[in-house]
Each structure stands twice: as C-alpha cells, then as structure tokens.
Amino acid sequence: MTMRLLPAVILAAAVLLAPVLWLVLPRLLAGGGVSLPGGGTESAEISGVIIENLKQEGQILELEAQVGELKALVEELQSRLQRLEAAVARGGLSPDGMVREGDIAPDSNIAASEYTQVALIFDRTNFNNPLTVATPGFIVDLLGKPRDTLSDDCQPMTNPALKQMLVTEQVGPVTVTMLRPAIESLKTVFAEIRRTDPKLHDLINTAGALCVRQIRGTSGRYSNHSFGLAVDLNINGALDNFTDGKTQMGLIIIADFFHAEGWIWGAGFRREDSMHFEVSREKLMEWRTQGLI
Structure with a gap:
C-alpha cells in the first residue's frame, strides 16, 4: 500500500x-x-x-x-x-x-500533534485514480432517492428500502450510521489502520456520516452522505481546513487504506475536502454484483 x-x-x-x-x-x-x-x-x-x-x-x-x-x-x-x-x-x-x-x-514517541500537522498534498487531484466518483445521479439510479425533499440541513431518510439497510454501529474508534455494506467495508479499513498504526487509529474521530441533505451551494443535488455512503473523519478532534489544498498528516496516512478498500478521498476533489471519504462507483458496482445492495 x-x-x-x-x-x-x-x-x-x-x-x-x-x-x-x-x-x-x-x-x-x-x-x-x-x-x-x-x-x-x-x-x-x-x-x-x-x-x-x-x-x-x-x-x-x-x-x-x-x-x-x-x-x-x-x-x-x-x-x-x-x-x-x-x-x-x-x-x-x-x-x-x-x-x-x-x-x-509503532513509534511510541510520536505525539498526537504530529498527526495533526498539515502539509501540501502531492498531486492530490490524481490520488483517487483509477477509482471514480459515484455521482448523485448514478446513486439515485442505482438505489433510489433517500427522500424527496431536501434542504441544507440533515433530515431523516424516508426511502423504505434504504432504511432497511441502515445500521448504526461502533466501527473501530467511531460510531456511525451507514448502509450495511459501507459499515462492513469501514471495519476492514479501520482494522488495517489499527494493525499498522494503533496510536493513529485511536486518535480518529468522526465529524459525521449519514446526513440526508443537498450539497451546500446547490439545489436538489444529493450529498453522498444522504445515502449512508460517506463519512467525515478528523484526527484527535482537530478539524482539517476546507479547500486550502493542505491536509493533516494523519489523514494522508489513512487515505491509502481507504483507497485500497475502494473509497474516494475528498482531498482529490477540485474543492479539497480532506476529512471526507466516500464509497467509489466501482465499489458500489461490486456490491451490486454481490447482491449486497
């Protein structure tokens, strides 16, 4: 990796x-x-x-x-x-x-502050290759709408089929609500992080997962959080700055584990969002082939 x-x-x-x-x-x-x-x-x-x-x-x-x-x-x-x-x-x-x-x-001398140090991300817009983003339109065609009306605020999911797949669990160091296949995939990611760097693993917090809302700045365009297919993470409670092209060292490290599991990292977006991780189009199609969604 x-x-x-x-x-x-x-x-x-x-x-x-x-x-x-x-x-x-x-x-x-x-x-x-x-x-x-x-x-x-x-x-x-x-x-x-x-x-x-x-x-x-x-x-x-x-x-x-x-x-x-x-x-x-x-x-x-x-x-x-x-x-x-x-x-x-x-x-x-x-x-x-x-x-x-x-x-x-692991290096027991590494302080928590080392993981929250920020650095420029080398070639960040190509990080996610060859994985591709699952667009809201693609997910709606695949799974249906999570609800009919949207706002900038989180609202309950109303789609019965999607609601049946929702699970709230403690996954590694965080508790999240997501679709069952995403939960299981996240378990794999955190298990590898813990095996490789247990100190970093224990410093990971969540800044949110399921949130049925529209992408801020748009009208009626679903965020991937709306489907229970995305999670925002931070290191030791320190939020990474949005759209500054830099990211925390801890997020740079864990991004490789997500990539190996078929997740997209928000640092590769045009508007850099390093705390954001979402399931890729390829991973969704794999789950569909396996009958998981």
Missing part, C-alpha cells in the same frame, strides 16, 4: 529551500565566485549583475525578512525526515515507502 507521506515532505523541503538558496547564492558569488563542475568560476562581474537584479526587484529585503522563519521550517522538515528514517529502520516502512505485510512496530 503506497504511502504518500514521503513525497509530500520532500516536496515541501524543496519549496522551502529554494528561496534560501536564491538569497545566499548571489552573496557567495560576490564573495569570490563559485567553483563549477569544469573547474571554472563565476566572475565578480556576473555576480554583481545577479545581485543588482535582485535588488532592483526588491527580492533581497523580502527574503531576508523570511530567512529566520524558513530556517525554522527547514529544521522541522529535517526532524520529520529523521523520524521517517527511524520508521524505515524499525521496519515500519520499506525504503520505497511501501507498508510491509507483517506487523509494524
């Missing part, structure tokens, strides 16, 4: 280091030149041109004001990379970032 934590951290480190190098390199050049692979050096004249251009654009003053903050962020990234290397040494991750099949020793 591919872990996307390493690419996210490495990309963030590159972004943070780039402006520091942009500031420091011209000064090194001004101080006598920098050796090139062929043995030559940049002339003082070229160095002066580079520095002059930066001054004209006002970039040096702006970067100098940010150097302290950038250094602190780089040190934090280095610390995270060291923890990842420690995980590799423990056997928790293989060098290529893959989760091993055997039991994985």
Whole structure:
C-alpha cells in the first residue's frame, strides 16, 4: 500500500529551500565566485549583475525578512525526515515507502500533534485514480432517492428500502450510521489502520456520516452522505481546513487504506475536502454484483 507521506515532505523541503538558496547564492558569488563542475568560476562581474537584479526587484529585503522563519521550517522538515528514517529502520516502512505485510512496530514517541500537522498534498487531484466518483445521479439510479425533499440541513431518510439497510454501529474508534455494506467495508479499513498504526487509529474521530441533505451551494443535488455512503473523519478532534489544498498528516496516512478498500478521498476533489471519504462507483458496482445492495 503506497504511502504518500514521503513525497509530500520532500516536496515541501524543496519549496522551502529554494528561496534560501536564491538569497545566499548571489552573496557567495560576490564573495569570490563559485567553483563549477569544469573547474571554472563565476566572475565578480556576473555576480554583481545577479545581485543588482535582485535588488532592483526588491527580492533581497523580502527574503531576508523570511530567512529566520524558513530556517525554522527547514529544521522541522529535517526532524520529520529523521523520524521517517527511524520508521524505515524499525521496519515500519520499506525504503520505497511501501507498508510491509507483517506487523509494524509503532513509534511510541510520536505525539498526537504530529498527526495533526498539515502539509501540501502531492498531486492530490490524481490520488483517487483509477477509482471514480459515484455521482448523485448514478446513486439515485442505482438505489433510489433517500427522500424527496431536501434542504441544507440533515433530515431523516424516508426511502423504505434504504432504511432497511441502515445500521448504526461502533466501527473501530467511531460510531456511525451507514448502509450495511459501507459499515462492513469501514471495519476492514479501520482494522488495517489499527494493525499498522494503533496510536493513529485511536486518535480518529468522526465529524459525521449519514446526513440526508443537498450539497451546500446547490439545489436538489444529493450529498453522498444522504445515502449512508460517506463519512467525515478528523484526527484527535482537530478539524482539517476546507479547500486550502493542505491536509493533516494523519489523514494522508489513512487515505491509502481507504483507497485500497475502494473509497474516494475528498482531498482529490477540485474543492479539497480532506476529512471526507466516500464509497467509489466501482465499489458500489461490486456490491451490486454481490447482491449486497
């Protein structure tokens, strides 16, 4: 199961280091030149041109004001990379970032706050491939409407056939109301998370599952929560910011387990929603073939 934590951290480190190098390199050049692979050096004249251009654009003053903050962020990234290397040494991750099949020793030193740290999601709009979203229209054709009238607020489900499939259960660390096949699938996801990272498993909370309502900002378009096929999760009660393109480390980790089970992650939506997980079109068709829905 591919872990996307390493690419996210490495990309963030590159972004943070780039402006520091942009500031420091011209000064090194001004101080006598920098050796090139062929043995030559940049002339003082070229160095002066580079520095002059930066001054004209006002970039040096702006970067100098940010150097302290950038250094602190780089040190934090280095610390995270060291923890990842420690995980590799423990056997928790293989060098290529893959989760091993055997039991994985958790890092007891990881604090809850580490799981709620946020990072940019690398290539997030392609995360869900090859899974595809089950659109509201597709689900209505497959299962029927959960109720006829909708609003922005949660309302009871009135469809008798769907109501018969609704179950409320404690699943791993959360209690949710969803369709029976979704509950069983969620059990598989949480069992794998618990086996791999029991500390993270115990920090997972729910921000809601069944909620028969329209997608906010639309009129009459069902949210996937309306069918009992979606769940919102948070880490240790800390809600992830909506549509900022970033997400909590804990959510990045658990997203791989949901993907393997055939669920869509909301971080891949155009409007990033990292707390949201929903059953994919492919998983629904699998359940239909098995006679589960």
